[in-house]
Structure formats: C-alpha cells, structure tokens
Amino acid sequence: MRLLSGSLQIVAKSSLFLTAYIVWSSIGHDGIGSVKALAINTQSTSSLPCYDWIIVGAGASGLFASGAASLLGKSTCLIDQADPTNSGLLAVGGDCSNAACVPSKALRSIARQGVSDHKARQYADAAINAVRARESPDRIRNKTDLYFVQSCRFVSTHEMEIQAINASEPLRLRARRFLIATGASPIVPETFQAQAKAAGLPLYTYRSILQSVLATESSAPFWKMDGSTKKRLLIVGGGATACELGQTLVRLRPQRDICLVAPSVLPSEDVKLQQAAMNILAKAGIHCHWSARLARILPDGRVELSDGALLSPFDGALLCLGRSPVDSLESLHLDSAGIAWTNVGVTVHEQSLRSVSAPHVFASGDCADAVPLRSRTAAQAAWTGFYAIRNGALPRVLTFGSASVHPTVPRVVYTDxxxxxxxxxxxxxxxxxxxxxxxxxxxxxxxxxxxxxxxxxxxxxxxxxxxxxxxxxxxxxxxxxxxxxxxxxxxxxxxxxxxxxxxxxxxxxxxxxxxxxxxxxxxxxxxxxxDTNGILEVCGPIGGFLGRTGRSVSCLRDFFQRGVLGRKRQLRKRQWEAEGALRTLYPSISKERESNQTENKELLSYNHVAANITLCSEIENLVSHGHSTPSFGVISKNHAIEFLAWAERNPSNV
The missing domain is CATH 3.30.390.30 (FAD/NAD-linked reductase, C-terminal dimerisation domain)
Known part of the structure; x- marks a missing residue:
C-alpha cells in the first residue's frame, strides 16, 4: 500500500508540474499573454510586431498548427498565399480543400451517376463552399492574425517581410519561433512547357484542370464541347492523381478520348494493386501506354514517347508527375535565416521536426524532409503540424522518445x-x-x-x-x-x-x-x-495462456538464432529461398540465371538480381500481364516475383 501510495503521489506531482508548465506557457513568459496579443494587433511603426509563432502556410498542416498554438494561448500569425489556385477567392485550406481532395472527390461522386458536366460543376462548387465555410478566414481571425500575401520571405533569423494584398508597402514581422508549412506544388518540367507552348498545346495540372472543369464554359474552351467534336486529353503519369482524374474525367464526358502514358502504375505499391489499377483504367475506356514516358511534344502537336511511338495531336495534356516543395521554399529566402533545406524539403530532425541548423524553426507536412514521400498526405500534414507546435511549446525532456511523423499512414487511391x-x-x-x-x-x-x-x-x-x-x-x-x-x-x-x-x-x-x-x-x-498456437488461443483461458507462451518461445528462439547466425547468414538463406522459388516457377529462366553466376559459384545476391535488367524486366512483364502463379496458396513464389520486380525498380534500396 505504501508503494502504491507513493506511486500515486509521484503521478499527481508530475501532472501538477505539467499543468503548471502549460498554464505558465499559455500566459507568456512576461505574464501578459492576452494583453500582448492585443498589443500585436495594434501595430506600431516604431517597433516590429513580435509573435510567439509565425506559421507560413494555411493548408492542412498550418491550420492544425495554428489551432494548437491558439489552444496553448500563444500569440500566432498565420500567413498564406493570396490565390495559389487562381480561383479568384481568398481561402485557406491549401490544395486539399480548394484544388485536389475536395473537388476531385465531389466530381467522382457525381460522375458515378452519369450526369452532365454542368450538374457536376454545381455539385462540386457546393461541396467546396461547404468546406470553405468551416474554414472561414473570419473564424480564424477570432484567435489568430491572418495575412493573405503576395510574397513572404525571411530577412533575418527572427524576422520576416511580407507583402500583404491591398497593402502599398511591405510589412515586417518578428517571432520567437517559426513553422514552415508551405506544402508542395505540382511538377511541370520547363522542357515540356516550352514544347507545349510552341505546339499550342494547353498544359494542365491537378490544380488547373479542376478549375477549368468548374469554370464557366466561356472561360474554359477545352471543356466546351458541342457534341460534334471529340476532344482528346493526354495524361502523363501513373500515380494516384492520374488514376483518379482519368477515371472521373472520362465518366463526365464519355465522348472524351483520354490516353495515359506512364512507365508503370502506382510504382511503389504491390503488384496486385497495380494489376487492379490497370484493370480499372482499362474498363473506364482509357487508352494506357505502359512502360513508356513522354519524350517530347513535336511542333505539329504530335506526341513522341520513349519507346518511339507517335501519338496524334491532343487538345490538352494533364501532367501528373508528382509534387515538389522547391518553388515555395525558394521564395522564402531560407538562407537569410540560416535554415538548411534540400529539394525534398526543410532539413529537420525526425523526432522533433526542428530544423537542424535553426533550432527556433520547425517544418511540417509536405515541405519537411523527415516525412516520407509515400506518406505525404493531408492527414500526415495535419498530424505533423500539431506535433511541431507541441515540440516547440513543451520542454524536450517531456517529448523525448515520441514520434512526430506517423509511421503508419493509409495510402488510398479514390478510384471506383x-x-x-x-x-x-x-x-x-x-x-x-x-x-x-x-x-x-x-x-x-x-x-x-x-x-x-x-x-x-x-x-x-x-x-x-x-x-x-x-x-x-x-x-x-x-x-x-x-x-x-x-x-x-x-x-x-x-x-x-x-x-x-x-x-x-x-x-x-x-x-x-x-x-x-x-x-x-x-x-x-x-x-x-x-497453427497450433492460434488454435490454443481460442480454447479458453488455459489454452490461450499456452498459445501465447508458445508464440513467445518461438519469438525468443528466432531472436537468438538471428543473433548466433548473424545477418550475413540469414541474408544468404533468404537468397537461396528466392532462388529456389524462382527456379520452381520459371525453369526456363533459371538456365539464363545460372549463366550469369560468378566464377566461384556463389549465389547471386539481391544486388545482382537488381542489376540483371533483362531478367528482371522479363519477370516484371510477365507479372504485369497476369502470368504469375495461379495458386495464391504457394505464397513464396509470389514473394519471389514481387520482390524481384521491386528490386529492379529500386536497386539503391536493396
């Protein structure tokens, strides 16, 4: 009882300490948090406004971050680009609310019902307006200073200069901490821009294509169809955006001819998911050119592919080549504040999202290099925005050991x-x-x-x-x-x-x-x-205890075996298993494989497998055309084939 009482006292004291720290932080170090926030709004020309936080970017990450900072009582300034999607409106929410997730899913929903473009535009507009009402700038201004700017840049370690809309002169702001949450923009190679301009071919991204669909007919001539002409659209890329928009756009106008060009579909996912995506696109009536890239756009409007194929002229091209944070980060002049960054994003510590070169600066969402490219979603952006504020507000000892980037993010392609x-x-x-x-x-x-x-x-x-x-x-x-x-x-x-x-x-x-x-x-x-342990676990308390004990013993045995045998021996064992599965499935290929072995008859390593482009390409081609083993009961064969296909695409990760 004494031990229990002592433990409860320790927990109570720790809770009181944490509560006191949060309250102390919320009123500011000088004890006048609320008065200080009012003083900031009354800007003086003789002194720079000083905030606890300046958050650059009002997308999913920036909105969650500003909300967290407001809950902690921090004086916060939220800065966002005036009109990144050219919609003519001042709205927060970033790409997800205004240009990508919301409009595309609204169009997907209405396209299922086979309605016309006109009704689809009305439905999508209603969905976007409903989301914007919940993310109204007026509601944000109740707790946070919000600036819509034409430009924004660092001028020193703790100072930023912004050019607000409808302002004649730039304004300087000062803050103790900064959060960079500028997100990413669609990639449009300059080469394709020049070639498309010479050929008179309109180029679209997910931002502009949806704005064109939602615009009036007079302002979007590409989507104005009188029924006598068949408009042709080229989609470049095989990721989630290409799959979603391709299926939706062809459903909105069945008479529209859509071609898709990509080396592969959903390249980072399993073969089964890739096969399902190819079937969905084919059944939608999209003409897909796999294992090819867009080489160049000819002056006469024709399109040349990397495999030598020539496609007849198109009325528009939708580029789905991924997203990059470079453009938004370049405009911030991060070097003026000593903030290190690369083409992947701001260089931060994965655990804290704190800049490695400027401890008072944090980054979250798509512009933080600690966030894996595959998991850069709106949900992950909101998660990292919240945790960046938490890490900056609490002592490091309280956040030690906790992850700021969620390791398990669902990856969803919203096709039908x-x-x-x-x-x-x-x-x-x-x-x-x-x-x-x-x-x-x-x-x-x-x-x-x-x-x-x-x-x-x-x-x-x-x-x-x-x-x-x-x-x-x-x-x-x-x-x-x-x-x-x-x-x-x-x-x-x-x-x-x-x-x-x-x-x-x-x-x-x-x-x-x-x-x-x-x-x-x-x-x-x-x-x-x-297995036996699983059967025992459903046999009641005693059986469950025996089953769990059996699993624990098996895990311990495997742990010690890995320690004794070592990583090298385990790796060679896996190589042998892959070799055996490959020979069993494709005996004819194994002969070619044996001819490529080294002189000392060592088994080919995974790197050798990845380097054998001819063999791996042949295997991947067989799998992509549905020639994998018909029996999913023999799992090892599928594993071998899928791994070899992955190894060919990612030799540096093997």
Missing part, C-alpha cells in the same frame, strides 16, 4: 472501386522478414455474398483483400485492398498496426454481416487458426 494499402508491402516484408518470416492471406470478393448482392450495381471482379502478418507472433504488418470501402478497411488495419495487434485480436472481434469488412475478418480468422 477504391485502391488502398497500409503498412508494409509484400516487397518490404520480404526484405525485413525473409520469404518464410511472414504469412499472407488473400481473398477475392468475387463469389462472396456481398458481391452477389451488388453484382448489378458495380463490378466485383477486381475487388480483393490481402492481409500480411508476422509468422511467429501474428502481429499484423500490412494490408492491401481493392473495393468500394477499401479506404475504411485500410483505416481499420492502420489502427491494428499502430497498436501492434495480432490476427487473433482481429479474429476475436465481430464484424457485421454482410459488410465489406467481413472479408477482412475471414482472412484474420484463417491466419489466426493456421
């Missing part, structure tokens, strides 16, 4: 049906756990009760769910899904991965029937009951 992946892909699981270190369960929706119920409403042939878990412990590693509710399944598995849940934990839950998640429950149940 949806494509989603969360956690580790098959290739990443092979790289970390080996071919036999994890289990995979795969199930198609075709033939299920829900598919039979909705067969007339939608296409169920491409829908599936795949679940990956560590073999010994059963901890869930990742999930890939294609279906009408794939995004929701990814959210569920994201919770499981974050909390290190096992397939048994999911199997012990009840999923409603006949929901889309019921397939996920079936997969988890089959994986949980695939």
């Amino acid at each position: 049906p949806e494509l989603a992946c969360v956690g580790k892909t098959v290739s990443e699981c092979v790289l970390k756990y080996g071919l036999n270190g994890f289990d995979v369960a795969y199930c198609t929706e075709e033939g299920s009760d829900r598919a039979d119920m909705e067969r007339v409403e939608r296409d169920t042939s491409v829908c599936f769910v795949e679940l990956r878990a560590e073999k010994r412990s059963g901890i869930i590693l990742g999930c890939t899904a294609c279906g009408p509710a794939a995004a929701e399944l990814a959210n569920v598995i994201g919770v499981a991965i974050t909390n290190k849940l096992t397939t048994s934990d999911v199997a012990r839950s009840i999923f409603s029937y006949p929901s889309h998640g019921y397939l996920l429950h079936r997969l988890a149940l089959s994986m949980a009951l695939s």
Whole structure:
C-alpha cells in the first residue's frame, strides 16, 4: 500500500508540474499573454510586431498548427498565399480543400451517376463552399492574425517581410519561433512547357484542370464541347492523381478520348494493386501506354514517347508527375535565416521536426524532409503540424522518445472501386522478414455474398483483400485492398498496426454481416487458426495462456538464432529461398540465371538480381500481364516475383 501510495503521489506531482508548465506557457513568459496579443494587433511603426509563432502556410498542416498554438494561448500569425489556385477567392485550406481532395472527390461522386458536366460543376462548387465555410478566414481571425500575401520571405533569423494584398508597402514581422508549412506544388518540367507552348498545346495540372472543369464554359474552351467534336486529353503519369482524374474525367464526358502514358502504375505499391489499377483504367475506356514516358511534344502537336511511338495531336495534356516543395521554399529566402533545406524539403530532425541548423524553426507536412514521400498526405500534414507546435511549446525532456511523423499512414487511391494499402508491402516484408518470416492471406470478393448482392450495381471482379502478418507472433504488418470501402478497411488495419495487434485480436472481434469488412475478418480468422498456437488461443483461458507462451518461445528462439547466425547468414538463406522459388516457377529462366553466376559459384545476391535488367524486366512483364502463379496458396513464389520486380525498380534500396 505504501508503494502504491507513493506511486500515486509521484503521478499527481508530475501532472501538477505539467499543468503548471502549460498554464505558465499559455500566459507568456512576461505574464501578459492576452494583453500582448492585443498589443500585436495594434501595430506600431516604431517597433516590429513580435509573435510567439509565425506559421507560413494555411493548408492542412498550418491550420492544425495554428489551432494548437491558439489552444496553448500563444500569440500566432498565420500567413498564406493570396490565390495559389487562381480561383479568384481568398481561402485557406491549401490544395486539399480548394484544388485536389475536395473537388476531385465531389466530381467522382457525381460522375458515378452519369450526369452532365454542368450538374457536376454545381455539385462540386457546393461541396467546396461547404468546406470553405468551416474554414472561414473570419473564424480564424477570432484567435489568430491572418495575412493573405503576395510574397513572404525571411530577412533575418527572427524576422520576416511580407507583402500583404491591398497593402502599398511591405510589412515586417518578428517571432520567437517559426513553422514552415508551405506544402508542395505540382511538377511541370520547363522542357515540356516550352514544347507545349510552341505546339499550342494547353498544359494542365491537378490544380488547373479542376478549375477549368468548374469554370464557366466561356472561360474554359477545352471543356466546351458541342457534341460534334471529340476532344482528346493526354495524361502523363501513373500515380494516384492520374488514376483518379482519368477515371472521373472520362465518366463526365464519355465522348472524351483520354490516353495515359506512364512507365508503370502506382510504382511503389504491390503488384496486385497495380494489376487492379490497370484493370480499372482499362474498363473506364482509357487508352494506357505502359512502360513508356513522354519524350517530347513535336511542333505539329504530335506526341513522341520513349519507346518511339507517335501519338496524334491532343487538345490538352494533364501532367501528373508528382509534387515538389522547391518553388515555395525558394521564395522564402531560407538562407537569410540560416535554415538548411534540400529539394525534398526543410532539413529537420525526425523526432522533433526542428530544423537542424535553426533550432527556433520547425517544418511540417509536405515541405519537411523527415516525412516520407509515400506518406505525404493531408492527414500526415495535419498530424505533423500539431506535433511541431507541441515540440516547440513543451520542454524536450517531456517529448523525448515520441514520434512526430506517423509511421503508419493509409495510402488510398479514390478510384471506383477504391485502391488502398497500409503498412508494409509484400516487397518490404520480404526484405525485413525473409520469404518464410511472414504469412499472407488473400481473398477475392468475387463469389462472396456481398458481391452477389451488388453484382448489378458495380463490378466485383477486381475487388480483393490481402492481409500480411508476422509468422511467429501474428502481429499484423500490412494490408492491401481493392473495393468500394477499401479506404475504411485500410483505416481499420492502420489502427491494428499502430497498436501492434495480432490476427487473433482481429479474429476475436465481430464484424457485421454482410459488410465489406467481413472479408477482412475471414482472412484474420484463417491466419489466426493456421497453427497450433492460434488454435490454443481460442480454447479458453488455459489454452490461450499456452498459445501465447508458445508464440513467445518461438519469438525468443528466432531472436537468438538471428543473433548466433548473424545477418550475413540469414541474408544468404533468404537468397537461396528466392532462388529456389524462382527456379520452381520459371525453369526456363533459371538456365539464363545460372549463366550469369560468378566464377566461384556463389549465389547471386539481391544486388545482382537488381542489376540483371533483362531478367528482371522479363519477370516484371510477365507479372504485369497476369502470368504469375495461379495458386495464391504457394505464397513464396509470389514473394519471389514481387520482390524481384521491386528490386529492379529500386536497386539503391536493396
């Protein structure tokens, strides 16, 4: 009892200390936080306004950050570009609210119903206006100073100069801390700009293409169609944006001819998800040119591809070549404040999001180099914005050991049906756990009760769910899904991965029937009951204890084996497993493989596999055309093929 009482006292004192610190921070170091905020609004020409925080960028990351700073009682200034999307309105929310997520998903929803462009514009405008009402600048100004600017730059370590709209002279602001949350902009290579201008070909990005769709007919001649002409659109790129916009735009106007050119589709995802994406685009009527790149735009309007093919002239080209933070960061003159940055973003510490060269500066969202490119989403941006403010407001000792960048971010492509992946892909699981270190369960929706119920409403042939878990412990590693509710399944598995849940934990839950998640429950149940320990865990308290003990013993044995054998021996074992699976699946290729071995008969390493471009390209081509093993029960063969395809694309990561 004394020990318990002492522990409670320690917890109570710690809580009081933390509460006192937050209250002390919220009123400012001089004890006049609220008065200081009022004094800032009454700007004087003799002294510079001084804030606790200046946040540059009012997108998802900047809005969450300003809200967190306001809750802590910090005097905050939020700066945003006046009109980055050329919509003619002063609105916060960044690309997601005004140019990408909201308008594209609104158009996707209305396009399902086969309505005209006119009704689609009205519906999308209504959705955007509803979001803007919740993110109204007037509501933000109640707690935060908000400036819409034409330009913004650092002039010294703690000072910025802004040129606000409708202001004759620039204004200088001063702050103790800064948060850079400027996001990223679509990439438009200068070469293509010059070639398109010479050919008279309009170039679009996700920003301008949607603004053109939502504009009036007179201001968007490309979308004004009298029915007698067939407009042609070229989409360059095979990422999520290209897939989403391609399907939506062709649905809005079936008479529109759309061609897509890309080396591959969803290159960072599993082969099964890539195959599903290709099927979705093909069924939408999009003409896809895979394994090719846009080489150049000829003066007569024709398009030349990297494989030598020539495409007839188009009426417009949509570039989906990714996003980059370079343009927005260059305009800030970060060197004046001693802030280090690269083409990937501001160089920050991953744990704190604090600049490595300027400790009073933080970065979040798409312009922070600590955020992986694959997980740069609006949700991750909001997460990092909140944690950047937390890290700057609290002592470092209180935030030590906590992650500011979430490691598990669902990646969703909002086509119809949806494509989603969360956690580790098959290739990443092979790289970390080996071919036999994890289990995979795969199930198609075709033939299920829900598919039979909705067969007339939608296409169920491409829908599936795949679940990956560590073999010994059963901890869930990742999930890939294609279906009408794939995004929701990814959210569920994201919770499981974050909390290190096992397939048994999911199997012990009840999923409603006949929901889309019921397939996920079936997969988890089959994986949980695939070994003796899993069966024991469902036999009551005693059986559960024995099952968990068995799993713990297996994990300890594997841990000591890895320590004794060493990484090199384990790696050679994985190489041998991959070699055996490859020879079993493609005996004809193994002969070519043997001729490429070294003189001392050593097994080819993963680097050798990646360097053998001819072999890997042939394997990837076979897989992309659906020639992989028809039996998903033999998982090792699929692992070998998918890993080799990944290794060819990412030789530096092998």
